[in-house]
Amino acid sequence: MLNIDRLDIELLGVLSRNARVGIVELAATLGIARNTVQARLSRMHDQRLLSGFRPELDLTEIGIAVQAFMALELQQGHLHSVVSTLTSMPEVLEIHATTGREDLLVRVATATQADLQDLIQNVVSVRGVSHSNTTLALTTPLQYRIQPLLEHLGQERGWGRSTPTPR
Helix, strand or coil: CCCCCHHHHHHHHHHHHCCCCCHHHHHHHHCCCHHHHHHHHHHHHHCCCCCCCCCCCCHHHHCCCEEEEEEEEECCCCHHHHHHHHHCCCCEEEEEECCCCCCEEEEEEECCHHHHHHHHHHHHCCCCEEEEEEEEECCCCCCCCCHHHHHHHCCCCCCCCCCCCCC
């Protein structure tokens, strides 16, 4: 259930374009009081809807040229131990539990293809990993985004203020 309104969605949209914008500028951009912005950000943080503001890094610019996705099939009963071991590997960026033949989809990044090969060997040697399939990412035509989905889901939501909905 979506428990944010269209004003929250607009606020998140501004922040997604520039997470460094201040409260006063957010209020001016959205045409609302500074206290309203602060209250909404606090509420979203308290409800764990908003967990922080992170920099977006271009990994290739800092020498991490290889990204890949590893689909891992696990032996039954080893999910938690495998996740724990993978989490300790600095090259592991994300882990998603999935349905289907593979149990985990793991996003990894390394400086070179040789480093990726070493990482693959380390991962397949983890107790509980029974099969892996690695797919190299060539480019990222669309980075992770959430704003279009929020706007789509929030179309029928109210604005949370007495001003009329923009057309």
